[in-house]
Amino acid sequence: MSEVTQVQVEEALQQYVVPHLNKNVLVADALKSITIDGGMVTIVIELGFAVASIKAAMQKAIVELVGQIPGVQNVSVEISWNIASIKGQRDMRSMDNVKNIIAVASGKGGVGKSTTSVNLALALAKDGAKVGLLDADIYGPSQQMMLGVDESARPESENQQYLLPIEAHGLKTMSMGYLVTDKTPMVWRGPMAGGALNQLLAQTWWGELDYLIIDMPPGTGDIQLTLSQKAAVAGAVIVTTPQDIALMDAQKGIEMFTKVEVPVLGVVENMAIHICSECGHKEHIFGDGGGSRIAEQYKVPLLGALPLSLRIRQQVDAGAPTVVAEPESDEALIYGDIARDMAVQLASTGSAGPVFPNIVINND
Template sequence: MSADQSAPVGVESIKHIIAVASGKGGVGKSTTTVNLALAMAKEGHKVGILDADIYGPSQGLLLGFDANTRPQVRDEKYFLPPEAHGIKVMSMAFLTTKETPLAWRGPMATGALMQILTQTDWQGLDYLFIDMPPGTGDIQLTISQKVPVSGAVIVTTPQDIALLDARRGVEMFKKVNIPVLGVVENMSTHICSNCGHAEAIFGEEGGKALSEEYNVEELGKLPLSLAIRKQADAGAPTVLSEPDSDITEIYLSIARKLDATLASNSEQFSMPTIGMSDD
């Protein structure tokens, strides 16, 4: 959390907020977010997801919500987030129809997102994962500056163009004093669904190079797998569909690393001891 940030109304009950970000679209950020959230819940934590991609929300689809899902409202003021598989979720997809394009300028989108965040009754979460839109624009800056984000996870693929944009994401978080908790290299290798052969079609060790460049942890490497895509599109991501698989174990490993890092960071902050003296 940045030293100059105070929690806006609506998020005081959340222990840790993690922004999952990428420099560009198409790197599997939303799929990574939902599987990390499910993995963290599997570890016994209370977890939520804020779908911050106003123009292209996808968490409703990834978690299998009906297209007509709408949040209930308490006291004519607070949204009660819909829940799936133990995960509380808020998304613009729950407030619009899929045929309604949001032709909003930046300030309108940013205002709507902050309203969703602060007027949702998150009911005491341990972790809120924010599925950030790609890039480093208005929404990213507003969340970074106005929300007490505990840290960011950067999702990238190994190829040079994705790494170039991922660097911009890391630099943005550095500028607003939000720690980058680590890098997830997605689509690291392609696994043939017929023979199981693995091939690094997008390049090798890109995530490792990025983590070394910025002295942050490489949290994990995930394959480009047809199963991951099919399971996500079906509303039952891998952590749910194949709880004992090697891929699920990677997501669980990343979740444990994040939990350990944030627990360690929290322990470093303690109230000062005030003493009395006659001097």
Template sequence: MTALDQDRVRKILDGVVDPHTGAGFGGCVRAVGVDGARVSVDLQLAYPVQGAREDLSRRAREALEADAAIDSAVVSITSRVQSHQVQGKLAPLAGVKNIIAVASGKGGVGKSTVSANLALALAAEGARVGVLDADIYGPSQPRMLGAEGRPDSPDGKTIEPKTPHGLQMMSIGLLVEEETPMIWRGPMVTQALTQLLNDTRWNALDYLILDLPPGTGDIQLTMAQKIPVAGAVIVTTPQDIALLDARKALKMFEKVEVPVLGIVENMATHVCSNCGHEEHIFGEGGAARMGEQYEVPVLGSLPLDIRIREQADSGAPTVVAMPESDLTARYREIARNTAARLSLRPRNKSLGLGKVVVQGAPPQH
């Protein structure tokens, strides 16, 4: 295939916009093959895309076959997750490519439920995913993910994460009784969080979801100073008071130089369990307006649905309890949008080849 032919194919693909990144496919081409008027293309995306692979492949194929010189096209799509830049001079965590913080300005907006289902959705899309429950005072991930028992410590210094539903998960809730209150001052809380993060034996994760407590207190400050975070997701409801606090969380991430990947609007509508009628009981369009104001996208919206609450309470969140449902489809779209937005960030240059030593030529005899 001549260089002109390759350029033609790449130009066509560059005009096909990936709905998750907003960029053309031209930069994702790994290989192009031509046999007469037949074309084959290999694309490699930088985010997990299991649930949308067929749709994206169809978009690219149709664009290629619309060209008069191409009779048929075959497009294959793979994905490879890279490690991305973190705040300040922090180094990536061993065994973890990217940490994504999930935050809210106030409690009661469903942040932990979104965190659990986001992690499961990323895993369903083909990524290796973990969850760190950073809410020391009110850990909920063990109950939501159905994790039981104390974690093992093979060497007395590090701990093995629990693996509910194929995720790697750690929480202070696994180390204390469920009804035991954590009556700790700020320094003890921050020390507990950093120990949970650093002493857990995370194994080759693409993404570690950090489920933060609400607000902008000690835990958030520790995160900004000591935890290498690649991006953040803000969870809010359409209610004005929730949006006000969500704005505070977003501004906090701006101050600590953690990029906000987008906003998830939870409880956007209420779906009646009897008749299916959908209504905006908390207001409408608030997240979209907030996104426009701060130039961050709305990653997706979720309804107030009794099944989401019931499934999280039972230890089998929606993504695993109802994998073929519309609710799960929404979570998986949010997961793809989140990972795709992160894929547009600069890569982490500290993950290089290490120190390269160049030796001189051997002495002549």
């Protein structure tokens, strides 16, 4: 019987490209160890992003590759992940254990940003990450309904100092919707809304999180600047639809995050194509390729494109977003791919730049 060598195993592993990294495990520096005991081979891999949903498929592919080496009788593949903190939180005790803040934003309303936010958060959690979701749309919070949280639910208090997040579908969540009724109009000027966001962010006891997804309000105003000033945002994702007016506003969003030195992790194109439920005919109702054009213009990835789907809308309206309502559907799998690509982009940014500077006005 041939003696199996480490060189043979490494050569086999060079043929396996890690999903979403587009590198083999050696180039990606994900291979932690190879142990060979006669015909028994044990491979340990550690990634910088969670992959619970595709872990079994990854293990199967590696076992098949290494199993072709003469003399190999059994292959064991251990895959784990260690999600690093790209940007540390400063002066926010409640966020000491929040590793990464990701803002999901859009230049205008009506492009499906909140639906995208909740499904990406759920996809990250499904992959094994610890995830929180903050609904930062002070004037029009929607995540309470999308997550199916009872309208009477109110967050509990910790030592009269912090709010405890409400858990829904495995996410730790906070929203202005938990603190007011749906009939309470938020007739606030910009600074008041910014102050409310700061309280929701800093006075929620988030605990240990790998990612805190922030569902931003549309536009580039006070809320966005408040977030940039008060929190160390690790990256931003821009949601758009293909039509020209949405793309113009998406450009403004990208420019804003660039100015405050927050890396744009990529663009998500929503409502990219309509597929007729009766005949299967495909039609680009709102235009074709807009997301890829803006991504190419700003040299950021197009993380993915989602169809115009009645089911996606019905599921969030019913309080069970697509990723939990139909986890094996085409749409849920797209959300999963986008979430992993987003996590890979974040891990590759390293330590991001400084937060938005404080503005001091003197009367001199």
